[in-house]
Amino acid sequence: MSSDLVRLVVEHTRRVPLPEGAGGTGAVAARQLDAVLLTAGFKLSGELMRRLSGLSQGAVLDLAQGVLPVVRELAGDHVRHNVYFRDFPRNVPGTLEFWAGLLAQALVDGRPGAVLSDGVLDLLTLPGYGRYQHSYEQMLDAHEELIEGAGDRVTVLHAGGTVEDEAHALYLALAASTTPLGEDAADALAELAAHFAGGPHPVDVPVRENLAVINHVRVHGGLEPRVDTVTDVLRLACALSGGDVTLLAPTRFLPLRRPFRRALLAALDGVVAASPAKLGDVGAYRERWKRLGERLHPHEYPRYPHAAQVFEVARGERDAPSFAGRLERRMAGRDVVGAAGLLAAAPGLLFRSLDRLLRDALTTAERDAVLDAAERAAGRVSGRVLLSVREHAANRAAATRTRVFANRLGYGKVLPDTRRRLPYAVLDRLAALLDAEIAGRLPAPGHLLLDPAVLDVALPLTGKGTPGGLGVLPRGSLTPVDGALLRFFIYWRENEHTTDFDLSALMLDRTYRNPAWLSYTNLRSVAGRHSGDITAAPQGASEFIELNLAQVTHRFVIPQVNVFSGEGFEEVAESFFGFMLREAEQQGRPFEPRTVRLKSDLRGAGRVALPLAFVHDGADGGWRAKWMHLHLRGVRFNAVENNMATTSDLVRSVMEREYLTVRYLAGLMAAESTTVWDGGPPPAHPVTFIGLERPDGLAAGSRVVTPENLRDLIPE
Known part of the structure; x- marks a missing residue:
């Protein structure tokens, strides 16, 4: 059984591939595996326990060697977490x-x-x-054992098929995703695609970056790439040079083998021959096309004359007006109706331009013409774009006059909203149009079984900027925080240069003002303690902050990770953030994997990370976490005191923005019946279950949607 494939399957599906072979008596080994898993907050499902018990003891032990490292890393338990103050959270000095x-x-x-x-x-x-004054073992000796708590996390692992079947199913699911993948999932897709180069490959690949990964495999296997735009070919060329298929970062094109050059030029030739208007897309990446032309030598291949035209456009020797250019000419002439008619040939762009068209429409007749064009084109627009525009329309009606921008790298910025307001009647008509189109694309769920904890989870309209890990949810998601003590943590291990990461907690009142904080400059407050500053991490280092939530008087708590000096999040060997919840009587070490609710990789080009925020819902309410996944560029020697204003603005914008959630989509589903799951045994018949974690004992034939495959809810 391939350990790499087992790792990918367990990490991305929470399913355990099972080996084929003769039966045996593996019950004892299975119980031992279950006991060890529990120390990290995982356990075997009933079905998985039964199936492992029917295998040989050796097979179970071999399987355990592949599974245990994966789950420990998911929870952040694969490293040693020491603290500067040995007794933390006790005896932390002022x-x-x-x-x-x-x-x-x-x-x-x-x-x-x-x-x-x-x-x-x-x-x-x-x-x-800034350096540990005691060993890891000495720190352990200073702490009592963790007392088991009813609220400790238990993540259930479920039984899968063979490793080949499970890995191939994961490959097809990732490749067919209707939304862009996060970095971890994209890396998994590339690894799986290489393994399944012989296919079968998915029939439809909606996301162009995923298509580039698959085309890379196809070309290496001597097959023709599947492309229908010139940009598809450019992405493939980047993949063949080991570059960035998202086209966010420039690629240094390498010398390409002759078969690869022929494949790229043939693909270009076919695209342009079928639709010469697609030459208009070349201008968006003109310089990259020039550099690619130096590697492809199109003049050596006269049988591909249409491909040569691409490079003529890039060099300015051939005119090819872009679609965007034609649109701008219409808008410059205030021909809103003509612009909407032009965009009918590009329905996705039409919907992404609706706000601008409706703002520039001066009369009711013009606005009606724009919405009429949208109604005619809606059936040809991707589900992801429809949902994005629906979320946009909901926020256009809000009173908030700021806009939050987050690019694919996670950089966050808040700007005043200076756009002219749209009439409520226009927004209502647009919302009704979108609701009807989205509802018509959702599959009939039959009996819908809903976990109430998932209803306020935001729909993953993109995976960009969302890191991998345990319990990670899309930006804007809200989940309850149940526990007396909130402890968040970071871990980092430097690569080549001395590196100092700093964990801080910024606290704000309901007006997003009156800040207080815990950091290395303020180790102790009424509500919490900081574990102490570590300034170098050649062997890895951790920092913690613990808060007694009952004593927090502010409404918002914002964990913040600052790169004070040295390597950034993308440069260190490893770094992650997380939080734990426990009761006061539980004691335990500073890090206890059973109490970890979230472990999120720290990635991004910024020097300040804002993974999430905690918000108190009022005198009678509890605390909830709202996911942010944002970065600030930061400066040298970042500290929480220096970026309070920017952080406050970002938090406010995310808190006040309305995100489309599972609740919205579930409300549009034409279910035969809907049951809110109370945590008990599920129905004996097949259901569509949507929740934070798959229940044990679902009937065969049930469809299951959890955070690991939440993207499956997004219609095509």
Whole structure:
């Protein structure tokens, strides 16, 4: 059984592939595996336990060797988490007391630390600061065992088929995704595509970046790529050079083998011969086409004359007006109706341009003409675009006059909303149009079984900017936080250069003002404690913050990870963020995998990460987490005190934005009956289950949607 394929299946489906072979008596080994899994917050489903018990003991032990490392890494339990203050969260000194003690000891030892050019003592250079003062084992000795709690996380692993069947099903599901994949899923698709180069491949691949990955496999296997735009060919060329198929980052094109050059030129020739108007797309990536032409040598292949035209356009030797250019000419002439008619040939672009068209329409007749064009084109627009426009329309009607932008790298920015308001009647008609079209595309779910905890999870309209991990949900998702103590953590391990990450907690009132914080500059408050600052991580380092939620007087708590110095999130060997929930009497180590609710990889080009925020719902309400997945560019020596205003603006924009959720989509489904799942045994007949985790004992033939495949809810 391939360990790499097992890893991918368990990580992305929470299913365990089972080996084929003769039966045996593996019950004891299966129970042992279950017991070890529980220490990391996982367990075997009833069916998986039964099937493992029917295997040989050796087969179960072999399987355990592949599964245990995966689940431990999912929970962040594959590394050692030490703390600067050994007794954390007990006996954390006040900040001034801590610095005074370090300084006094330094003076006694005759090593006072570095003095800066202006005569100020650099406290960070004091001996003993920023490095662990005890071993991991000594830290463990200072803590009682974790007392088992009823609220501890238990993630159930379910039985799968053979590793080949499970891996191939995962490959097809990822390739056929109707939304762009996150980085982890995209990497998994590339790995699986290489394994299943011989096919079968999915019939339809809606996302162009996924198509580039599959075309890369096809070309290496001597097959023709499947393309219908010139940009599809450019993405494939990037893949063949090991570059970025999203086209966000430039690719350095490598010398290509002659068969690959022929394949790319033949593909280009076919696209342009079938539709010369597609030459208009070349201008968007003109410089990249020029560089690619230097590698393809199109003049050596006179049998592909239409491909040569692509490079003539790139060099400015042939005119090919782009669709966007023709649209701009119409809009410059204030011909809104003509622009809508032009966009009828590009229905996706029409829907993405609706707000602009409706803003520029000066009369009711013009607005009606635009909406009429949208109604005629709606059936040819992807479900993802329809849902995106529906979410946009809901927020256009809101009173908030700011806009939050988050690009594919996760950079967040808030700007004033200066757009002219749209009439409510227009927004209502647009919403009704979209609701009807989306509802018509949703499959009949039969008996719909809904986990109430999933209703406020945002629909994954894109995976971009959403990191991999455990319990990670799309931006805008809301989930309850049940526990007395909230403890969040970071771990990082530097690659080549000394690197200092800092974990902070910014707290804001209901007006997003009156800040308070916990960080290395403020180690202790009424509500919580910081575990102490670590300034280098050659072997890995962790920092923690614990808050007693009953003592938090602010409405918002925003964890923040700052790159103070050294390598960024994309450069370190490893880094992740997470949070745990536990009751006061549970004791335990600073890190206990059973209490981890979220573990999220820290990735992105920014120097400040804002994974999520916690919000208190009022005097009678509890706490909830709202996922943000945003980054700030940051500066050198980032600290929570220096970016409060920007963080506050971002948090406010995400909190006040209306996101389309599972609740919205479930309300459009034509279910025969709907049951809200109470956590008990599921019905004996097949259902469509939508929830945070698959229940044990679902009837055969049931359709299951959990966060791992939430993208399957997005209609084509």
